Amino acid sequence: MVNLKINGQEVSVPEGYTILDAAREVGINIPTLCYLKDINQIGACRMCLVEVKGARALQAACVYPVAEGIEVFTNSEKARNARRTTLELILSNHERKCLTCIRNRNCELQSLAEELGVDNIRFEGENTKYEIDDESTSLVRDNSKCILCRRCIAACDNQGISVISCVNRGFSTEVAASFGKSMSEVGCIYCGQCIVSCPVGALYEKNDIPKVQRAIDNPEKHVVVQTAPAVRAALGEEFGLPMGTPVTGKMVAALRRLGFDKVFDTDTAADVTIMEEGTEFIERFTKQEKLPLITSCSPGWVKYCEHYYPEFIDNLSSAKSPMEIFGAIIKSYYAEKSGIDKENIYSVAIMPCTSKKFEAARPEHSSSGSQDIDASLTTRELARMIKQAGINFAELPDEEFDQPFGMATGAGVIFGTTGGVMEAAIRTVYEILEKKPLDDLNVTAVRGLDGIKEAALKIAGKDVKVAVAHGTKNASILLDKVKAGEHYDFIEIMACPGGCINGGGQPVVDSKTRAKVNFKAERAKALYSEDEASTLRKSHENPYVQALYKEYFGEPCSHKAHELLHTHYTKRSKY
Amino acid sequence: MEKKTMPAFKGTKEQEEQLKAVIESHKGQEGAAIPVLHKAQEIYGYLPIEVQTMIAEGLNVPLAEIYGIVTFYTQFSLYPKGQYQISVCLGTACYVKGSGDILEKIKERLNIDVGQCTADGRFSIDATRCIGACGLAPVLTVNEDVYGRLTVDDVDGIFAKYE
Ligand code: SF4
Ligand code: SF4
Ligand code: SF4
Ligand code: FES
Ligand code: FES
Numbered sequence: 001m002v003n004l005k006i007n008g009q010e011v012s013v014p015e016g017y018t019i020l021d022a023a024r025e026v027g028i029n030i031p032t033l034c035y036l037k038d039i040n041q042i043g044a045c046r047m048c049l050v051e052v053k054g055a056r057a058l059q060a061a062c063v064y065p066v067a068e069g070i071e072v073f074t075n076s077e078k079a080r081n082a083r084r085t086t087l088e089l090i091l092s093n094h095e096r097k098c099l100t101c102i103r104n105r106n107c108e109l110q111s112l113a114e115e116l117g118v119d120n121i122r123f124e125g126e127n128t129k130y131e132i133d134d135e136s137t138s139l140v141r142d143n144s145k146c147i148l149c150r151r152c153i154a155a156c157d158n159q160g161i162s163v164i165s166c167v168n169r170g171f172s173t174e175v176a177a178s179f180g181k182s183m184s185e186v187g188c189i190y191c192g193q194c195i196v197s198c199p200v201g202a203l204y205e206k207n208d209i210p211k212v213q214r215a216i217d218n219p220e221k222h223v224v225v226q227t228a229p230a231v232r233a234a235l236g237e238e239f240g241l242p243m244g245t246p247v248t249g250k251m252v253a254a255l256r257r258l259g260f261d262k263v264f265d266t267d268t269a270a271d272v273t274i275m276e277e278g279t280e281f282i283e284r285f286t287k288q289e290k291l292p293l294i295t296s297c298s299p300g301w302v303k304y305c306e307h308y309y310p311e312f313i314d315n316l317s318s319a320k321s322p323m324e325i326f327g328a329i330i331k332s333y334y335a336e337k338s339g340i341d342k343e344n345i346y347s348v349a350i351m352p353c354t355s356k357k358f359e360a361a362r363p364e365h366s367s368s369g370s371q372d373i374d375a376s377l378t379t380r381e382l383a384r385m386i387k388q389a390g391i392n393f394a395e396l397p398d399e400e401f402d403q404p405f406g407m408a409t410g411a412g413v414i415f416g417t418t419g420g421v422m423e424a425a426i427r428t429v430y431e432i433l434e435k436k437p438l439d440d441l442n443v444t445a446v447r448g449l450d451g452i453k454e455a456a457l458k459i460a461g462k463d464v465k466v467a468v469a470h471g472t473k474n475a476s477i478l479l480d481k482v483k484a485g486e487h488y489d490f491i492e493i494m495a496c497p498g499g500c501i502n503g504g505g506q507p508v509v510d511s512k513t514r515a516k517v518n519f520k521a522e523r524a525k526a527l528y529s530e531d532e533a534s535t536l537r538k539s540h541e542n543p544y545v546q547a548l549y550k551e552y553f554g555e556p557c558s559h560k561a562h563e564l565l566h567t568h569y570t571k572r573s574k575y
Numbered sequence: 576m577e578k579k580t581m582p583a584f585k586g587t588k589e590q591e592e593q594l595k596a597v598i599e600s601h602k603g604q605e606g607a608a609i610p611v612l613h614k615a616q617e618i619y620g621y622l623p624i625e626v627q628t629m630i631a632e633g634l635n636v637p638l639a640e641i642y643g644i645v646t647f648y649t650q651f652s653l654y655p656k657g658q659y660q661i662s663v664c665l666g667t668a669c670y671v672k673g674s675g676d677i678l679e680k681i682k683e684r685l686n687i688d689v690g691q692c693t694a695d696g697r698f699s700i701d702a703t704r705c706i707g708a709c710g711l712a713p714v715l716t717v718n719e720d721v722y723g724r725l726t727v728d729d730v731d732g733i734f735a736k737y738e
Contacts (some may be wrong), residue, residue: 162637167646178642179624179653186639575628575638 005071019061019072020048024515030074031083031112033090033149035062036197037515040154045090045147047112049082050074058082084116092123093171095144101201108199108510109147128171135182137361138190138206138354143174146202150175152194158497160473161304163188175202187307187574189472191300191495192354192378192504205354205505208375209385215346215374216259223346224334225260226326226405227251229267230352230416230500231379233526237507238383239393244522246530249398254386255350256399265401266349267408269326270415270424272548273297274539276319276565277421278428279556281490285464290314292467292488295421297321299359300495300504302569304472309479310571315491318566322415323349323356324365326405327372328564333552334405335368342368349376352416352503355495367564378505404544410441410531411539417524418470418499419446419453422492426457426466427538433460441537447528449498449520452478454488466490471497501527582655582696584625593618594626598633607634608644612651621655654692657699659737663715666705673726674713678702680730681715697737 001012006023013022018041023030034045043063050061053071058079061072073079091113098104130143148166153175156164163186167176177186195203215221236247255263281293296302296317305312320328327347335342349356353376359365360373377385386393400406411427414420423443430438445455446466451474457464465488469478475493482488496503498520509519531537539545553561597614601607611634615626622645631638645651663669663678678700682688685698692699708714711723715733722733 157637163639165637165639165643167643169647169649178627178639575624 002066002068004066004069007072007074013066015066017066019050019052019059019064019066022066023061023072023074028074029512030061031115032062032511033108033112033147033199034151036151036154036511039158039197040149040151042150042154045149046086047083049079049086051076051079080116084118087112087116087118088121089123090147091118091121092125093127094147095127095142101145102204103201103508106508106510107201111510128174130174133176133182134206136184136188136190136206137358139183139188139192139195140204140206141176141183142202142204143176144202145200146175147200148173148175149199151197151199152203155193155197158473159189159191159193159471159495160476161187161189161191164194187572189300189303189307189495190355190358190504191472193496195354195504196502196506196508198508199511205378205381206357207381208357208377209381212346212348212375212377213385215348218346220344221346222261222340222344223259223348224262224264224330225255225348225350226264226266226269226323226330227255227350228323228352228416228500229270229413229420229527230503230506230523231350231382232530233416233501233523234352234506235379235383236393237509238380239386241394243509243513243517243519244526246526247393248530249400250393250396251382252401253396253399254382254391254393257391257396258385258389260348262402264326264330264405265408265412266322266326267412267415268405268542268544269322269329270297270412271409271539271542271545272325272329272565273319273322273415274411274421274424274428275545275549275556276325276561277317278425278432278539280317280319281425281429282432283557285462285489292482292491293317294490295425295492296567296569297415297421298355298494298496298500299353300355301472301475301493303355303358303572304475304495306569306572307574308476311483312479313569313571316569318562318568320365320565320567321359322412323351323376324359324372324567325565327360327365328367329405329548331368331370331372332564333548343370346374347372349373350379350382351376352379352500352506353496354378354504356505362567364567379503380505380507383507404547407542407544408534409539409542410534410537412542413530413534414527416500416527418449418494419443419468419492420499420527421494422446422466422468422490424539425490425492428540430457430459431538431540438538446492449518449524464489466492468492470494470499498524581623582692582694584623586619586625590618591629594629595633598630602634608636608641609648612641612645616651619655621652623653623655652690654690654699655696657692658697659717660699660701661715661717662701662703662706664704664706664708664713665702666709666712668705668709669713672713674715676727677713677715677725677730680727684730684734 003012011022030048033047043060048061049058051073052059133141215223232248236245252263284290294315330347331342356376360376365372411424426443446453446468453468455466467488469475472495501523502520601611627641631641689700689702713725714723
């Protein structure tokens with residue numbers, strides 16, 4: 001332990017702590033801007049300057065390691081003035097249009113201006129003009145709001161992708177892809193990890209609310225919505241509910257009040273995905289071909305594979321993601337069953353994900369004749385719609401999803417977190433092969449937030465080796481192992497660290513909160529608790545899924561299932 | 576988004592061999608990018624996307640990082656020199672006599688920025704410091720030809736000689 005004094009208060013913290021960590025331990029707040037726990041610790045913005053007794057200059061608390069006996073003053077006049085000047089300089093070249101900004105009231109820069117009591121900006125200069133990049137299906141970059149904290153660059157590096165960097169110098173410095181290209185022209189996978197790392201309104205998702213609203217307002221349209229599992233685990237945060245509160249019932253109620261004609265649960269489709277993918281696995285495993293089978297639910301991961309590991313395209317499960325499986329079913333089976341012309345169905349998906357917007361726009365996802373999914377909104381966009389409609393979310397009653405796609409098993413729910421797809425698949429594959437019930441449904445070896453998780457299972461007398469990776473950087477480590485000759489039978493990969501609960505379309509968790517709570521673990525808990533509470537926890541036991549196969553598809557991986565529920569992939573360039 | 580014009584890349588097999596040798600000799604070294612970029616610029620005269628991509632691949636460094644370095648240091652150039660290299664002096668003497676306006680006019684005419692080259696590869700523009708001909712201010716050069724005591728109206732006449 002290291003002993004030091006902060007503002008006269010004795011503090012004792014483990015070695016390796018920074019002054020910032022130590023101060024937070026005893027409840028002393030030091031403002032920060034570029035610092036983002038576990039992602040960006042580069043001491044660049046100078047917002048966290050403190051006085052260290054004996055040191056000549058002010059020091060950046062976020063990178064200054066504690067040392068025995070040092071005395072720190074976080075609130076001296078010198079430190080306060082320096083921070084204020086820094087903030088005023090940042091603000092002087094910032095497009096200060098809070099009222100019309102996507103991050104109004106949820107912006108770290110705005111909060112700092114308030115905390116530091118900035119009442120006047122002494123350096124007024126001309127603002128640099130930037131072009132907005134909104135050419136991709138998923139992300140928008142508006143550098144007039146960018147404060148060059150580099151958190152997005154670090155987040156992208158953390159994904160092992162690194163398609164953005166600081167370019168040019170001096171007043172022309174900006175964060176961008178190389179050669180003035182749009183994000184749609186480089187190997188960006190649209191995971192949106194940069195968005196959820198940004199403290200301000202410089203990065204956000206492509207706004208698809210207007211087209212959804214137009215469909216709702218059109219009486220001709222039958223507007224169907226589905227919601228992914230991770231959405232219910234985080235949506236409450238947007239309305240001030242404690243992190244990790246599952247808000248399934250309120251979310252359904254809100255969607256009805258927004259005017260959606262049917263509110264369905266993507267988890268039902270996740271159960272279908274497991275039937276297809278599980279069957280595909282059993283086939284490949286029996287024939288010992290194209291192993292490891294790798295899951296394909298995460299569009300960020302699929303795009304990553306297409307750009308960076310095309311040699312694994314054949315290993316990807318051809319089963320569509322739950323969202324797309326649902327999209328295909330709604331405009332075929334559901335349309336026929338309910339006697340609605342599929343041309344009049346408008347199919348919306350609420351996803352924790354920005355890459356899903358790209359998945360929805362893929363030309364191959366139009367088995368119904370038009371795009372199977374007409375719009376994919378993020379959790380944040382849904383929250384915006386709810387606020388704009390004047391719905392008091394916290395006081396909504398709990399309501400149930402509509403049938404026949406409102407019943408999911410616990411297996412479908414845990415899809416939203418890393419390890420969930422694998423666990424769900426194991427529950428089903430085990431019972432099909434063993435022809436007897438699995439005793440312990442909790443496959444804990446694939447749970448948790450370790451970057452790569454492995455398990456050796458024994459199913460029907462055979463060894464089955466599985467692995468789970470989340471975050472594309474971990475994926476690349478795992479795939480390199482496979483390339484080096486390590487054998488696995490089944491691999492789950494999700495593009496975002498933690499899985500969909502930390503998707504790029506989820507509510508933004510600010511830097512201070514991230515430092516205090518493990519938000520990924522909290523959100524994952526919400527999903528596991530819903531799984532535990534389910535009476536049915538295995539995809540193949542879902543009666544609606546059973547009926548779907550009986551009435552329509554015959555059996556998993558049948559000809560019809562292949563037509564509607566499976567897809568193919570395309571090799572893409574890295575640059 | 577605004578797309579920059581760029582003459583087609585005309586790298587040769589020999590140049591590529593040379594660059595590969597340079598990359599090979601720096602592989603695995605800490606901070607290899609900057610020396611390799613310097614050599615690459617000697618080999619090709621500039622650093623277009625094709626060259627930066629080879630370096631990124633060869634050193635296993637993200638292209639975005641290479642591009643960030645190239646745009647940070649002024650000694651690196653993204654553009655080749657044109658068949659006719661126009662240099663406008665922005666030294667004090669020339670500047671006070673209006674070389675800034677002359678530069679603006681040239682940029683407008685060619686529709687490129689300082690440091691860039693026209694898509695057909697004919698003209699590139701540089702801004703220089705005092706070239707020691709202050710008596711003739713404002714001064715510009717086109718390759719070896721020097722033009723002095725210029726006004727904005729002289730620009731068209733100069734271009735007429737090279738077009
Ligand atoms: S980024 Fe923050 S400070 Fe800037 S305009 Fe938006 S809300 Fe206001
Ligand atoms: S969306 Fe993902 S891959 Fe694209 S720039 Fe952001 S972090 Fe990088
Ligand atoms: S876009 Fe956001 S995260 Fe990236 S440097 Fe700018 S302010 Fe920081
Ligand atoms: S320098 Fe410490 S937060 Fe930016
Ligand atoms: S200032 Fe232009 S030649 Fe000296």
